[in-house]
Amino acid sequence: PTFPNPSHSTSVDLNYRIPFAQGKNNPDYTQGIISAESGFEIEKSNQQEIKDDIASQAMELFYAAATTQVRIKNAEQGIQRALRLKNYIKKNFDLGLSEEKDLLQVEAQLRAQITENDRLQIAWLQQRTNLNQLMGRPWHADFSPYFTIKYQQRSWNIPALVKEVETYSPALNRNEALLKQSEAEITKSRDRNKDVFDVVLSAGARTTSGNAVSGDVNEEELAGGIRFEYRESLDKRGLDAELAQAHLNRTVALEQIRQTKDNINYSVPGLVIEIKAIQLALSTAKSRLEAEQLKFDDALQRYQRGRTETDRLIQFENELHQAKLSVREQEIELSKKYTQLGLLRGLLWKKAMRYSN
Numbered sequence: 195p196t197f198p199n200p201s202h203s204t205s206v207d208l209n210y211r212i213p214f215a216q217g218k219n220n221p222d223y224t225q226g227i228i229s230a231e232s233g234f235e236i237e238k239s240n241q242q243e244i245k246d247d248i249a250s251q252a253m254e255l256f257y258a259a260a261t262t263q264v265r266i267k268n269a270e271q272g273i274q275r276a277l278r279l280k281n282y283i284k285k286n287f288d289l290g291l292s293e294e295k296d297l298l299q300v301e302a303q304l305r306a307q308i309t310e311n312d313r314l315q316i317a318w319l320q321q322r323t324n325l326n327q328l329m330g331r332p333w334h335a336d337f338s339p340y341f342t343i344k345y346q347q348r349s350w351n352i353p354a355l356v357k358e359v360e361t362y363s364p365a366l367n368r369n370e371a372l373l374k375q376s377e378a379e380i381t382k383s384r385d386r387n388k389d390v391f392d393v394v395l396s397a398g399a400r401t402t403s404g405n406a407v408s409g410d411v412n413e414e415e416l417a418g419g420i421r422f423e424y425r426e427s428l429d430k431r432g433l434d435a436e437l438a439q440a441h442l443n444r445t446v447a448l449e450q451i452r453q454t455k456d457n458i459n460y461s462v463p464g465l466v467i468e469i470k471a472i473q474l475a476l477s478t479a480k481s482r483l484e485a486e487q488l489k490f491d492d493a494l495q496r497y498q499r500g501r502t503e504t505d506r507l508i509q510f511e512n513e514l515h516q517a518k519l520s521v522r523e524q525e526i527e528l529s530k531k532y533t534q535l536g537l538l539r540g541l542l543w544k545k546a547m548r549y550s551n
Contacts, residue, residue: 207398207417216388225378232375239368246364249537252328257530259321260339261523262314268519269311275508275515276304282504341529350466355539359458362540366458369450376443383437390425462538469531476524483517490514 280300287297323333360366396419403412493510496502536542 201402201404204401205398207396210395212393212395213391214393215391216385217390217392218385221381221385225381228378229375232371232378235371236368236375239364239371242364243368245543246537248328249542250534252325253530253533253537255321255325255328256339256341257526257533259318259325260341260526262318262321263339264519264522264526266311266314266318268515269307269314271515272307272512273304273311275511276300276307279505279508280304282508341526343525343529343532347469352463352466355466355535356458356462358540359462359538360455362538363454363458366451366454369447369454373444373447373451376440376447379440380437380444383440387434387437389427390423392423394421394423396420458538462535465531465535465538469528469535472524472528472531476521476528479517479521479524483514483521486510486514486517 280297283296283300287294322336325337326333326335396417398417399414400417401412401414403410490507490510490513493502493507497504497507533542536545
């Protein structure tokens, strides 16, 4: 008769679970954060690698177009020289001083120059279209490839360059992020392989209220407890396979890191060696150009005094323009190698950001 009827009961419990085996230090949360951050780094590196690939394509097209333009100019000058030589030989032929084979020879030379010019013009149109496509411009938009070589570095700190390239390298950053991600998965898989052993602390309150024969009833009491929970998985084959896959991913990531670093350790010194070789070749080409210029100037003075034949003068002029072409091609190649090294170092995008700002 003292029990309220009807009665109202309220229970409030607070449980605090302390894992001592599986789940200790909450690896699902901590390693999940590492895995998520690594996933973001992987996607960012993939994006940067795509940008570098596009920049590399544009670079190859640009310097190929620059070389084509230089050769077109040289071919056009060659046509003019061949025409002058043809007129000279034709006059001599009319005077009986040249043979028909001389005319045929100079005509063949002229046709070869015209053919070369036509071939280069077709190549230029293709390169211009491809570059315009990369730049998002109309396919027929005209432009002239222009570049400058502001400096020629003589001394190089190879270890510092390698370190700089490694710091920027999207491939290396992606593989290092994959390594972190796989190690986080290993930690989580190892945790899931553990048995569950938790201590659960609980505290709460109980209230009962209502009307009884003896009057209103309103009772409150506190409750607390501690319990131990243990669970062992009888079949861990799935967990073992998951752990083995995580270890395999880690091994692959480590191998990719090693290969990427090896590539950097070879490609960076290789580019520096190529730059030094081109600098030497450029210096030699400039010396030859100076010699060819002196030779042509001397021949021109003798020609003006009637002491040199026209065909001889045109021959020296051809050699002079070939020397100029060689210098320009070496300059283009040197600029290309500097740009390739700048792309590996990430300098290309830093410059682009400065220009955009």
